[in-house]
Amino acid sequence: MKSLSRSRVTAEDVLDGLTTAVLVVDEALRVMALNAACEGMFGISRRLALGMPLLDAIPQFKCYESRLRSALQTATGFIERETELRRNGDPGVTVDWTVTPFLAAGKKPGLLMELLAVERHLRISRDEQLLAHFDASRELIRGLAHEIKNPLGGIRGAAQLLEREYPDAGHREYTRVIIREADRLQNLVDRLLGPNRLPQKAPLNIHEVIEHVRQLVQAEAPDGVTVLRDYDPSIPELLADREQLIQAILNLLRNALQAVDGEGTIVLRTRTRRQFTIGALRHRLVVQIDIEDDGPGIPPTMIEKIFYPMVTTRAQGTGLGLPIAQYLVHSHGGLIECRSRPGCTVFTVYLPLVTPQEMA
Template sequence: MLSTKTNVKKIKLDYQQKIPNQLVTAIIVLDKNLTIQYANPATEALLVKSFNKLYGKPLKNLFLNEPIKQERLTQLLISGQEFSDSDVTLELYINHLITVELMASSVEFDAMPHILLELKQIDQQKNISAEAFQHQQWESARELIRGLAHEIKNPLGGLRGAAQLLSKELSQEQQEYTMMIIEQADRLTNLVDRLLGPNQLPKMTKLNIHSVLEKIYQVVRFGNEKNINFIRDYDPSIPDVVFDDDKLQQALLNIVNNAIQVIETGGQITLKTRAATNQTINGKRIKLCAKICIIDNGPGIPENLKDTLFYPMVSGRANGTGLGLSISQTLIHQHNGKLSCSSEPGHTEFEILLPIIDKATK
């Protein structure tokens, strides 16, 4: 009598003879009881489980959620009518979700009806498409602001000049009104300049990324009226990065200050760094990046602001200008980096990716 381990190997070989083992698509074969009879290497990689651990297990026990209704699979066995879903979420374990395209079809093995499931992970494609769309929207908003700023600044300049000329013809008491016009024109000009964001190219220098974070930490820990707990979680193995010290400091400080303003007394902000490999930034694959995470335990970002968070004049606070994050996005973009955010109540995380240039691979 064959041992269980030997029997599993034999079953695996039997299915491999009938299903190409080199498929990059994850393949799962279910019997009439909806238990797993075969899983190819792509499935093992996708689900992070070996075939030995998958064999004989009910499909419903594989995920924490129920991505495929048992009734649909049972109906497939009866009718033979295949079905597909383009956006299926699989919860492998707590807080670990993947999204796949799924196709289910009826097949026969050894004259017995089986179900063939094909799974193709699409998380990366969805993220790239979403990032490309958001970047395009952000660029469109920036162009709109530039055009609007041009239309505003020209008449403001003329208004200010006319007020200056007029003040020379007026008495000292009447000059109070022209001075008010000049002050308000200057205020509006300053606001437009802030909307446009930084207009100077960064002065790039190769530095340790933690030097910037330490400067920010020193700034915010003084005058810490809310008694916030600042945690520094650094990866000392990160190589030096090419960046503009002042501009990167401004970008990160804007994010930290936003967190300080929204979290409650005694809250927590974490400054975290890690090395990240094979990242996609603006459609380009980057081999090695420095990843900076700014994490707070505040109330989170409202759902209605998440898609437009980095647009100018968008703010979740009644007295906010909506310029800080827009400026941070512009500065990170000048560094050929990427700024993104994920948020839920109790955990908001801003992630900055900065490419690490390896001269040996240039």
């Protein structure tokens, strides 16, 4: 097997391959270097952050400015466990972090900071459990659907025979009820199973899909609902089934529309995440789609159950929109997560960014 030339592997490649966030600052606490995991952790751009004061690039460190300057002056590092780094309005991130002083070229001091997100391991475990439960529930539904559809077909066929045997209006009224209800149950079972075809993947622009869905929902939204857009235009095309993604995002956006109940704000946001894990698989690049609403939120007792079929928080809900959306995204190797509190509910879609060039 032909070995790779050493010159092809750079220090930046190695740093970007780490799941630990790495950040380097100089004697003035200016950002000298950071890796992809650090970009993903704090939602910043390396291109914009390099050379900036640390506290401007990553305001989450403002509470620790004196501690960092002391580490520079005394050349003494430190380790902090389960530190919450928070910025106003952000959910914050809990990390274990290590700060190590060093001497850069020219004998100038600096700090090497390594940050490991504590909740990352919890999220991976939670995602694996969610996917396992989802797969188990789908197998259960498939088994139940098979047991239900067979007798339904027999009931419908018997009703049609009765209708031919007794064609008078009095009997036809009863047979029509039987046939109509059998068809309704058949349709319900089919909806529980979701789409019965594999994704037909083709290159697409994720923003074209989101905009198509936004226009559909905007047309049916009351005047009191505002839909805002916050897109990352640098996201490349990905390989996906356009119709299935439209259905998944439409289900989520309609869910948000129902949550604000005629008056509120919905935000559509896109970002990319590097070196991101979905379930047990780590991906070089992932598309993140957030659908955020300022509705009343989802009760904590329901948050773990909302992706199960027939579970709903609304009296008129069917409990099928979210499970179907999860199934469609899951069939693309992705996942939908949800976090919620009163006034802010966010459904996040993660899709592996497999480009047409990588598939070629």
